[in-house]
Amino acid sequence: MTAIAIQQVTKKFPRTKACDEITFDVPRGGIYGLLGPNGAGKTTLFSIIAGFLRATSGEVEVLGCNTRRISDLRGRLTILPQDAKFAANMPVIEQIVFFSQLNGRTRAEAEKEAADALAKVGLSESGAASASTLSHGMYKRVGIAQAFLGKPEVILLDEPTAGLDPASAQAIRDLIQELHSSGVTLVVSSHNLAEIQKMCEAVAILDKGKLVTWSKVKDLTQADKMQRMTFARDLSDAERAAVAAVEGVRGIEQDGPGSYRIAMDASSRTLEQMSAEIVGKLVTTGAVPRSVEDGVALETKYLEMTAGKVKA
Amino acid sequence: MRPGGLTALSIFNFVFGGIAGLLNLISLATLSAFYDKFAEQAQRQGTPMPSIGLLYALAIIAIVRAALLVTSGIGYLGTRKLIGRWFGNAYAVLALGSIFFEISQAPQQISPFNLVEFVYPLITLFLLNTVFRKDFTR
Amino acid sequence: MSLHVRTEHLKLVSGTYMRTSLRSGAGVIFLVLSMIVGLVLAGIATLPVETLQLAAKNGQSAQMAFNEAVAKFGPGVIEYFTNASPDTAKYWLADQPALMSLFLIMMLAFLPFLASLAGFNQTSGDIGSKGLRYLLLRTERANIFLGRMVATYVFTLAVVTVIFAVVAVYTVAKVPYYGTGEVLWWLLRGWFASAMFLLPWVALTAWVSAMMEFPFLSLLISELGLVLWIVITYVMGKNVDELHNAAYATPWGYKLWLLDPNPGMVLAGVAVMVAFTGVFTWLGLRHFDKRDL
Numbered sequence: 001m002t003a004i005a006i007q008q009v010t011k012k013f014p015r016t017k018a019c020d021e022i023t024f025d026v027p028r029g030g031i032y033g034l035l036g037p038n039g040a041g042k043t044t045l046f047s048i049i050a051g052f053l054r055a056t057s058g059e060v061e062v063l064g065c066n067t068r069r070i071s072d073l074r075g076r077l078t079i080l081p082q083d084a085k086f087a088a089n090m091p092v093i094e095q096i097v098f099f100s101q102l103n104g105r106t107r108a109e110a111e112k113e114a115a116d117a118l119a120k121v122g123l124s125e126s127g128a129a130s131a132s133t134l135s136h137g138m139y140k141r142v143g144i145a146q147a148f149l150g151k152p153e154v155i156l157l158d159e160p161t162a163g164l165d166p167a168s169a170q171a172i173r174d175l176i177q178e179l180h181s182s183g184v185t186l187v188v189s190s191h192n193l194a195e196i197q198k199m200c201e202a203v204a205i206l207d208k209g210k211l212v213t214w215s216k217v218k219d220l221t222q223a224d225k226m227q228r229m230t231f232a233r234d235l236s237d238a239e240r241a242a243v244a245a246v247e248g249v250r251g252i253e254q255d256g257p258g259s260y261r262i263a264m265d266a267s268s269r270t271l272e273q274m275s276a277e278i279v280g281k282l283v284t285t286g287a288v289p290r291s292v293e294d295g296v297a298l299e300t301k302y303l304e305m306t307a308g309k310v311k312a
Numbered sequence: 313m314r315p316g317g318l319t320a321l322s323i324f325n326f327v328f329g330g331i332a333g334l335l336n337l338i339s340l341a342t343l344s345a346f347y348d349k350f351a352e353q354a355q356r357q358g359t360p361m362p363s364i365g366l367l368y369a370l371a372i373i374a375i376v377r378a379a380l381l382v383t384s385g386i387g388y389l390g391t392r393k394l395i396g397r398w399f400g401n402a403y404a405v406l407a408l409g410s411i412f413f414e415i416s417q418a419p420q421q422i423s424p425f426n427l428v429e430f431v432y433p434l435i436t437l438f439l440l441n442t443v444f445r446k447d448f449t450r
Numbered sequence: 451m452s453l454h455v456r457t458e459h460l461k462l463v464s465g466t467y468m469r470t471s472l473r474s475g476a477g478v479i480f481l482v483l484s485m486i487v488g489l490v491l492a493g494i495a496t497l498p499v500e501t502l503q504l505a506a507k508n509g510q511s512a513q514m515a516f517n518e519a520v521a522k523f524g525p526g527v528i529e530y531f532t533n534a535s536p537d538t539a540k541y542w543l544a545d546q547p548a549l550m551s552l553f554l555i556m557m558l559a560f561l562p563f564l565a566s567l568a569g570f571n572q573t574s575g576d577i578g579s580k581g582l583r584y585l586l587l588r589t590e591r592a593n594i595f596l597g598r599m600v601a602t603y604v605f606t607l608a609v610v611t612v613i614f615a616v617v618a619v620y621t622v623a624k625v626p627y628y629g630t631g632e633v634l635w636w637l638l639r640g641w642f643a644s645a646m647f648l649l650p651w652v653a654l655t656a657w658v659s660a661m662m663e664f665p666f667l668s669l670l671i672s673e674l675g676l677v678l679w680i681v682i683t684y685v686m687g688k689n690v691d692e693l694h695n696a697a698y699a700t701p702w703g704y705k706l707w708l709l710d711p712n713p714g715m716v717l718a719g720v721a722v723m724v725a726f727t728g729v730f731t732w733l734g735l736r737h738f739d740k741r742d743l
Binding site for chain 1: 454459462466469470473474579580581582583584585586587588589590591740741742743
Binding site: 315316317319320321324415427428430431432434435439443444 | 469472473474475476477478479481482485486489492493612616617620623
């Protein structure tokens with residue numbers, strides 16, 4: 001069952017085409033990533049899915065409902081928008097209470113829900129403050145708190161951990177996992193690719209408004225087909241031959257000083273079994289791996305796909 | 313956190329309080345010098361003239377009101393309960409009371425432009441006790 | 451355009467918008483300044499009484515002087531400012547309290563500017579800051595647009611009501627030439643006329659606000675547009691009939707129907723105001739529904 005169906009979505013602005021015939025479906029119940037360089041169209045796509053912007057052409061359905069009637073999804077879809085501002089002169093908790101009341105809660109229920117939401121993001125003490133007095137990180141956390149209100153089935157998070165200190169960022173990632181375990185579908189946009197690689201099942205990569213790929217993270221990084229091992233020195237020919245001779249290893253390739261990509265066939269043995277044997281053989285010759293990673297880093301694939309260009 | 317409206321209200325307090333305070337201080341200082349002249353004019357026109365004692369009392373009340381306005385304005389800026397909210401309410405109650413007193417004792421002194429002195433305390437009472445009620449935290 | 455309006459959401463949006471507006475500096479400044487301007491208009495209207503009372507030797511001669519002044523200058527003033535017929539001018543000057551008529555005519559002229567000041571930032575500021583995005587997934591766009599429009603109307607009408615109440619108290623207390631009942635009745639009719647005349651201007655400002663991302667532009671277009679319109683239709687229209695008739699393309703041209711002696715004209719005026727309100731609201735809703743937020 002599809003959570004979000006994006007069909008040939010194009011969005012033109014007066015001087016630019018922010019989205020260009022983007023098509024992909026997001027299944028229900030997972031955590032998915034949306035990646036791309038600055039200006040790739042990620043926020044525009046989120047805004048179209050949420051009904052903030054009207055697509056020039058194409059259709060989007062969320063939970064089977066066309067987003068031209070976005071109000072039919074009230075309470076089932078929420079978003080952390082990237083640049084949206086809260087009201088400057090109102091305490092943040094009052095604003096969250098207001099949002100909760102719009103979701104159908106009574107005043108008393110809304111006050112409790114707002115207090116709980118702020119507590120979850122570590123802002124219990126800051127409810128009476130106005131948005132204009134909050135730091136960037138606290139502001140972001142209030143935005144996340146409102147995205148978690150109610151019982152949404154789909155949540156769009158536009159850079160949820162950007163600007164947060166490490167502890168807060170980890171707390172948000174934990175919250176995301178907690179929601180995921182209760183069946184919520186989450187789509188996360190982030191420039192922290194390590195975070196995306198760890199959290200997400202699949203990612204869509206955009207570049208200049210076009211969809212470059214919509215793939216499972218495992219397939220992109222070949223996490224089930226490859227390992228990268230790094231050593232303090234380059235391996236000798238004999239050591240390389242010993243690795244290649246391990247059952248299931250299809251090849252070994254150097255991709256940097258002391259760094260080797262080992263392609264594996266996991267049909268008969270697991271990656272762990274193969275890498276244990278490889279390490280066992282190399283240790284006897286004095287080559288102890290300094291690190292072992294499954295697959296290629298998502299960052300490497302991402303940079304390859306977007307050509308690593310820095311937007312002017 | 314001080315909302316923009318409270319800042320705006322404090323500025324109005326300073327302006328109104330400053331002007332009213334200054335004008336009434338001048339009245340107080342010059343009343344005895346000009347009272348006889350005004351009394352003569354009123355007699356010619358056949359309109360009643362309040363006593364000098366009453367005029368002194370009204371001027372003093374007006375100065376107290378002006379002082380409360382300015383002090384409460386300072387209190388609004390600091391979101392202080394006592395000198396902000398309570399002094400502001402005291403000003404409003406005193407202002408409404410004194411304008412009714414003036415109407416009953418010296419109706420000829422009231423001009424249409426005094427109507428602002430009637431409306432501003434109402435606005436103050438309304439804002440301090442509804443919109444900004446929870447903002448006075450210190 | 452989907453027009454799914456929820457009463458509960460309208461109330462929530464209106465209430466929150468009113469609280470947010472009042473908490474902002476702009477809201478308080480609007481409240482105080484509009485009260486001051488309204489009361490200054492009342493002051494100007496009742497000043498002739500004060501002047502005549504001071505100039506006259508006794509109360510009776512002051513009343514005679516007042517009646518003479520109204521009879522001598524009133525029709526000319528009415529004709530210059532309103533182009534009313536002689537019968538209507540007589541109704542305002544002789545059959546109703548003349549000073550209150552003057553106040554009402556000035557008040558009606560002031561109301562469109564008041565509505566623009568009150569409503570220029572209904573949605574434009576939040577469109578520019580994208581603050582509406584927190585609401586868009588929780589309620590329909592129509593509820594946001596209409597809720598804020600209702601809040602602006604209710605708040606502005608409350609300000610107008612206080613002005614009328616204070617003027618009523620002052621006039622009854624200070625102006626001896628009119629009976630209490632006739633003053634209160636005429637002011638009540640004037641309040642009703644103001645309530646009706648305010649409707650289309652609030653709706654127009656809501657539409658303009660929905661078109662702009664910058665509140666300053668919304669204010670500029672609302673206020674400047676009004677000033678230009680008045681200059682064109684009213685001032686230049688004194689010499690050019692076509693320009694004068696152009697006033698009837700907006701609610702401005704029909705405002706004095708609401709104070710007409712003929713109840714049929716009053717009803718027609720109400721219908722015109724409601725029609726203009728409907729048109730402006732529909733245009734604003736349609737634009738707000740389709741635009742990027």
